[in-house]
Amino acid sequence: MVRETKIPGATIERIALYLRSLEELLDKGVPLISSDKLASLCGVNSAQVRKDLSYFGEFGVRGLGYEIHDLLKAIRGILALDRPWRLGIVGVGNMGTALIRHEKFFKRGYRFVAAFDSDPEKIGKKLVHNLIIQPMSEIKKVAGALKIEIGVITTPSSQAQAVADMLVDAGIRSILNFSPIQVRPPKGKGCLVENVDFTVKLDNLAYHLSKIH
Amino acid sequence: MVRETKIPGATIERIALYLRSLEELLDKGVPLISSDKLASLCGVNSAQVRKDLSYFGEFGVRGLGYEIHDLLKAIRGILALDRPWRLGIVGVGNMGTALIRHEKFFKRGYRFVAAFDSDPEKIGKKLVHNLIIQPMSEIKKVAGALKIEIGVITTPSSQAQAVADMLVDAGIRSILNFSPIQVRPPKGKGCLVENVDFTVKLDNLAYHLSKIH
C-alpha cells in the first residue's frame, strides 16, 4: 500500500514511460498485459516493471498480468495527472509555439494559461483561444491571479536565468527549462527545476558515434 | 591517459554539461577554475567533476585548478566536437524549425545538411541558406549522397517509428527523437537512439509538486 519509503527518481521517469505505452495499448483495445510484454515495449527488464509498480501497490493479478484500464488509472493517480496543471510559458518563439500547439500536453492535463515574451511586436497576439502574449513585466501579477503552477522557459539562453528568477519571485515552485543552459533555482526557496537540454543528448550521440568508428 | 575502461554513461552527460559552463566562463575571460567552483556551477559534487575528468586523463594542476582554455579543448576532443557533424531532420513543423534556427547547434559543429517533410505544401521551401525541404521519399538517396550521420525526428508521434525505420534503412546509425513516443531502433543494426521526451519531464514535475502539496 503506497509506501512512501524513498521511491527512486528513475522509477518515476519509467512510470511516465509505461503510461505512454499503456495509453497506446488501450487505444488498440488490448485489455490486459504482462510485465514481460510491457517491459519489452518500453525497452526495460520485466522485473523492473514489477518492482517499479510495487512501490505504489499491487496492481496485477498473478497468473494473468495487469488490467490496462485499471493500471492506467492507478498511474495517473501516482503521477497526479488526474487533475489539470496550470502552466505559464515564457518565450514565444518557434520552440514555445511548438509546445503550445503540442496536442499531447492537453490530453495529459497540462494547460497553458499564460504566455509571456519580451518582444514588443508579439505582445497582444493571440496564440490559441484565450491565450494572448503578455509582456514579461506582467509575470508576477498574472502568475498569482491565474495560479500558475509550472513555469516553462523557452527564451534564448541569455535570458533564461533571469526569467527563472522572475518565476520564482512570482511564487512558482516548478520550472521546465528548454534553454541550453543549466538553470539553477535560487537556493533555499525549494524550487524544482527540470532542464531539457537536448544539445547534451546530441553530444552523447557524437561521442558514441565517434567510438564506433 | 585516455583509459578506455568502462566510462559511465552519466559521466559523458556531465562532461557535456561542464563544456557549457566552461564556454561561458571563457567568454567572460576567466582563465582558471577549480573543480569546486565548476561543480557548484553545474550543480554536482566536486569529487564527481574530478573523477569524471580523470577517466580521460589528468587535466588539472594541483593547488591551482584547471586552465579553462586547455580543458575546453580536451573536452571537445573527448566528445568528438572538434569536427563537424552532419544532421538530417525529418519533420519541419514548429519544433523542427526551432532546432534548425538554434544558433548554439552551429557553434558546436552540428550542421543541418538536409530537411524532409511529408507535407507537399512544404516541399521546395527554403529554410536557411542551402537548406531546402525535400520529400521523405528522398531520404535514402539524400542520406547517402550528403553523408548524413545523425537523423533528427521532429514529426508527429504517429510517424516517428516509421521515420526511424527509414533512417536506419538509409544507413543512418544515430537518431535523436523528439516525438513523445519511445522510438525503438530496429534490433541488430546497432543504431543509437536518444529520446528527448519532455512530456516525461513534465510528469516528473507534476509528481514532485503533488508531493510537496
Add this chain to the structure above:
DNA sequence: GCCTGTGAATCCATTCACAGCT
C-alpha cells in the same frame, strides 16, 4: 594552504530467482 587524482566506502538501482497466488 590550496587543489587535484584516486582507492575505498557508501549509496542507489537493477536484476535474479523463487515463493505464492489464480
Add this chain to the structure above:
DNA sequence: AGCTGTGAATGGATTCACAGGC
C-alpha cells in the same frame, strides 16, 4: 502452467577522505 511481488544478490555510480604535488 502462468505471472506477480519481493527479498537477496549483484552491479554501478557517487561521495569520502586522504596522499601527493604546487
